[in-house]
Amino acid sequence: MNKTKTFDVIIVGAGVIGCSIAYYLTQAGFKTALFEKDFVGAGASGANFGMVQSNDVAIQHSIPMVTTSYQRFDTLEEQLGMRFGFRRIASLRLLATEADWQFSAERARILPEAGIPYEFVPPERIPEIEPLVNPRGLYGASYCSYQAQLNPFLYMWAYLQNAIRSGLELHSYTSVINFGIQNGVMKTVVTDKGTFSAGIVILATAAWTRPLGQLLGRKWDIHTFRASAMVTEPVASLNLRTIVTTAQHIEIPVNSQGDSELTVLAISQTADGHFLIAQADRPGEVLCDAISHVAPKAMAIMAARYFPALRTARMLRTWTAPTTYTQDGGPLLGYVDGIDGLILAASFRSAIINAPLAGEIVTQLVSQGYTDLIDINPFSPEREMIAAETFYTVKCSGKK
Amino acid sequence: MSTIRELVIVGAGPAGMQAAIAAASAGVQVILIDSSPLPGGQYYKQLPRPFLSDNQDSHHEHAHQLFSHLANPHIEVMTETMVWGIFAGANAGTWQVATYGPTGCFGLETKKIILANGAYDRSISFPGWDLPGVITAGAALTMLKHQHFLPGKRILLSGSGPLQMAAAAWLIDSGAEVVAVLESSPNLIKHGIRYLPALTAQTARIREGLGYLRSFIKAKTNYKFGWSITSCSGAGQVQQATFAKLDSRGLPIPGTKETKEVDTVVLGYSLNPNTSLSRMVPCEMEFQHLRGGYVPRRNENFETSQPGIYAAGDCAGVGGAPLSEVEGRITGSAIAHQLGYLSIQEYDAIREKEAGSLAREKRFADVLGDLFSFTPDLSSMAGATIICRCEQISLAEIRAAIAMGAQTVTDIKNITRSGMGNCQGRTCATLIAGILAKETQRPIQAGGFLATRPPIHPVPLSALENYQYHEDSSVQVQRGSLE
Numbered sequence: 001m002n003k004t005k006t007f008d009v010i011i012v013g014a015g016v017i018g019c020s021i022a023y024y025l026t027q028a029g030f031k032t033a034l035f036e037k038d039f040v041g042a043g044a045s046g047a048n049f050g051m052v053q054s055n056d057v058a059i060q061h062s063i064p065m066v067t068t069s070y071q072r073f074d075t076l077e078e079q080l081g082m083r084f085g086f087r088r089i090a091s092l093r094l095l096a097t098e099a100d101w102q103f104s105a106e107r108a109r110i111l112p113e114a115g116i117p118y119e120f121v122p123p124e125r126i127p128e129i130e131p132l133v134n135p136r137g138l139y140g141a142s143y144c145s146y147q148a149q150l151n152p153f154l155y156m157w158a159y160l161q162n163a164i165r166s167g168l169e170l171h172s173y174t175s176v177i178n179f180g181i182q183n184g185v186m187k188t189v190v191t192d193k194g195t196f197s198a199g200i201v202i203l204a205t206a207a208w209t210r211p212l213g214q215l216l217g218r219k220w221d222i223h224t225f226r227a228s229a230m231v232t233e234p235v236a237s238l239n240l241r242t243i244v245t246t247a248q249h250i251e252i253p254v255n256s257q258g259d260s261e262l263t264v265l266a267i268s269q270t271a272d273g274h275f276l277i278a279q280a281d282r283p284g285e286v287l288c289d290a291i292s293h294v295a296p297k298a299m300a301i302m303a304a305r306y307f308p309a310l311r312t313a314r315m316l317r318t319w320t321a322p323t324t325y326t327q328d329g330g331p332l333l334g335y336v337d338g339i340d341g342l343i344l345a346a347s348f349r350s351a352i353i354n355a356p357l358a359g360e361i362v363t364q365l366v367s368q369g370y371t372d373l374i375d376i377n378p379f380s381p382e383r384e385m386i387a388a389e390t391f392y393t394v395k396c397s398g399k400k
Numbered sequence: 401m402s403t404i405r406e407l408v409i410v411g412a413g414p415a416g417m418q419a420a421i422a423a424a425s426a427g428v429q430v431i432l433i434d435s436s437p438l439p440g441g442q443y444y445k446q447l448p449r450p451f452l453s454d455n456q457d458s459h460h461e462h463a464h465q466l467f468s469h470l471a472n473p474h475i476e477v478m479t480e481t482m483v484w485g486i487f488a489g490a491n492a493g494t495w496q497v498a499t500y501g502p503t504g505c506f507g508l509e510t511k512k513i514i515l516a517n518g519a520y521d522r523s524i525s526f527p528g529w530d531l532p533g534v535i536t537a538g539a540a541l542t543m544l545k546h547q548h549f550l551p552g553k554r555i556l557l558s559g560s561g562p563l564q565m566a567a568a569a570w571l572i573d574s575g576a577e578v579v580a581v582l583e584s585s586p587n588l589i590k591h592g593i594r595y596l597p598a599l600t601a602q603t604a605r606i607r608e609g610l611g612y613l614r615s616f617i618k619a620k621t622n623y624k625f626g627w628s629i630t631s632c633s634g635a636g637q638v639q640q641a642t643f644a645k646l647d648s649r650g651l652p653i654p655g656t657k658e659t660k661e662v663d664t665v666v667l668g669y670s671l672n673p674n675t676s677l678s679r680m681v682p683c684e685m686e687f688q689h690l691r692g693g694y695v696p697r698r699n700e701n702f703e704t705s706q707p708g709i710y711a712a713g714d715c716a717g718v719g720g721a722p723l724s725e726v727e728g729r730i731t732g733s734a735i736a737h738q739l740g741y742l743s744i745q746e747y748d749a750i751r752e753k754e755a756g757s758l759a760r761e762k763r764f765a766d767v768l769g770d771l772f773s774f775t776p777d778l779s780s781m782a783g784a785t786i787i788c789r790c791e792q793i794s795l796a797e798i799r800a801a802i803a804m805g806a807q808t809v810t811d812i813k814n815i816t817r818s819g820m821g822n823c824q825g826r827t828c829a830t831l832i833a834g835i836l837a838k839e840t841q842r843p844i845q846a847g848g849f850l851a852t853r854p855p856i857h858p859v860p861l862s863a864l865e866n867y868q869y870h871e872d873s874s875v876q877v878q879r880g881s882l883e
Contacts, residue, residue, distance in 0.1 A: 039810045153814040157804055164805040172807055233858060255490035293487035293496045293507055300864035314858035
């Protein structure tokens with residue numbers, strides 16, 4: 001007869017948020033286990049460019065979270081005792097028309113007031129900031145210097161390494177298949193490797209939060225799309241100074257109209273000279289990580305349009321991961337009503353930047369039942385979502 | 401809409417050619433794709449005209465028979481074309497095969513796929529293995545047999561299995577000085593006798609083996625059982641090789657080390673099945689120690705866990721050319737039956753006809769797998785030894801990742817970047833699995849395997865930009881509303 005192993009806290013999901021929570025909880029002395037259905041960073045956390053992104057904040061409620069969390073990076077590598085490639089780097093968003101800029105006008109007004117510089121750059125100044133971009137035909141660009149980039153895998157492992165040293169049990173390739181609730185209190189987590197009990201369970205499960213909610217009879221308002229990216233071999237002759245994105249996108253049918261890749265350009269260069277190119281978004285509530293055969297083409301078209309010199313570069317790999325969004329752009333963060341001992345920490349719009357604070361907040365929730373770091377009421381898991389900014393929803397034209 | 405093909409075969413070696421011939425002779429329309437200029441694969445490699453020699457291999461005649469059967473109106477051969485990805489097709493139950501060839505990138509939509517992309521040389525790592533002059537047995541044989549080119553003058557061979565015996569005999573017969581042949585596996589002596597029955601009806605192989613031995617005896621070759629290379633050194637080129645006797649765990653025995661002056665080192669540690677495509681799809685994999693590690697799980701028709709995708713020959717487990725040919729014939733016939741070109745009776749008759757040779761070749765493959773799957777223990781190497789050559793990752797960095805808590809080869813890749821370079825872990829993945837198993841005291845299969853991502857081989861951005869996948873593929877440019 002197996003005796004059920006008991007922990008103070010069980011975290012589900014070893015992405016950036018889950019790893020950060022594991023770190024802060026173990027530092028606070030909690031006996032913690034982390035369950036991951038695949039490997040560490042298998043979802044969107046390992047599939048992104050590691051952008052420590054402040055300008056993509058949901059401007060209604062997320063600014064305090066983003067600005068507080070960004071400050072943590074000043075000392076985070078030192079605190080974790082490991083370099084994870086953190087470097088400050090600005091981002092430049094290329095605007096083709098005045099309407100593209102109008103779309104960001106509210107941001108340009110509100111963000112600087114909150115201490116996040118966000119400015120319009122006229123086309124003649126673009127080559128000054130990013131000599132590789134041909135400004136011809138562009139209306140201008142928006143520029144944000146309050147950004148950074150890091151290696152997402154090393155970032156997760158920097159948290160984990162410390163957590164494991166402080167007693168974290170990491171269970172990779174372990175799927176949660178059910179939960180045991182008695183009288184409205186979370187008691188056990190049932191996995192394909194056995195049943196484990198804990199006083200508190202935290203779901204840091206991003207795209208997989210909704211299916212897990214269904215096991216609990218909850219319909220959390222959280223949605224997914226597939227985002228793809230690719231990496232070139234190192235190109236020593238080119239030196240990109242910023243992270244460049246475009247407001248324009250192209251749409252290419254995958255297998256039929258209504259099933260398309262919607263591709264913007266997001267491009268950055270790693271310290272080793274590799275170019276990272278994204279992103280092709282494929283709408284649909286799908287949790288599959290198989291890339292479409294069209295995504296590499298779509299990304300190649302966008303990269304070559306703005307950076308013709310990349311045409312001769314060879315593509316090493318492409319990948320995709322299901323990514324989440326919510327209608328109002330905020331995460332689901334806090335205790336779940338009606339199930340004692342269940343916390344959600346899911347669907348952070350920019351998980352990399354928010355991970356340090358998410359770890360601290362959840363640790364406070366576990367140890368004292370509330371947080372005084374920021375106001376998390378706007379992120380209540382069961383809130384009514386009001387669609388705030390249209391660009392969260394990813395729809396292709398065929399589905400209109 | 402695009403044309404839906406019936407069968408695309410990836411790899412025109414022994415398995416792929418036989419599968420194409422079997423399927424086409426039943427009436428299936430076949431596209432046979434290979435990255436080389438001519439079909440044949442590694443085993444029946446054909447060289448372009450300028451390189452052609454007049455040599456008469458033992459399998460020369462059989463190869464020519466196969467090539468002549470490929471001239472079938474139902475078979476379209478696409479050479480100098482690589483398959484860089486396999487994706488879900490536009491129609492229910494179809495697949496999209498993405499290719500890159502002389503005219504660019506094309507997607508082929510097909511009902512069935514046979515993976516027949518073979519195996520590649522397995523290497524071991526040791527200080528100095530990345531020096532120029534250190535080559536694999538397969539490379540040495542290609543230089544000798546096909547390009548009439550002697551890779552070096554003073555040569556040391558270290559490895560396990562018949563491939564290195566063949567390489568050694570060819571080198572001796574071609575006039576190279578072979579300073580020693582080190583057979584690293586102790587199993588030939590420990591388990592050899594009990595396998596004698598498996599040699600029944602393997603007369604061609606016995607004759608081949610005896611031929612190699614004759615070359616060794618004639619040249620008084622220093623053939624050592626249970627020895628392995630441990631390091632090599634030199635200024636910009638290998639100049640000295642050091643080797644030692646191994647204990648039963650594969651560790652060098654102190655005091656047995658010898659060093660010789662050489663200009664070439666040939667490594668032949670058997671073969672790795674080429675599973676890059678099956679892992680990409682992904683097909684379910686299973687660990688088969690005797691066949692080279694993780695290989696796609698297959699049913700009796702050699703279909704993988706992905707309906708419509710089959711795997712035949714060494715890419716589904718190293719078993720040699722004769723086994724690959726039998727598997728190819730059965731797979732091609734299975735697909736002809738699936739597509740309605742052969743009745744169940746006709747297919748059963750083919751299976752029955754092949755049953756004897758299939759069983760015999762499998763038995764022989766198991767014997768070779770057991771005798772020669774042994775690799776020396778790397779754990780006593782210097783930490784600075786490079787393990788992943790693409791990304792220049794050292795043994796010390798791999799060990800540091802394991803100390804951080806890495807549990808699988810995937811974790812090690814994510815932490816160190818090993819296997820993130822051009823080859824996506826072709827060489828280093830098995831080495832790292834071995835290091836992880838040793839450090840964590842777990843069986844090698846517990847470390848898992850690396851996923852691969854398209855493109856399997858690097859493709860220029862300009863070629864991807866012009867990828868064509870069906871006639872009406874069009875790009876609609878729209879004003880962006882995404883951030």
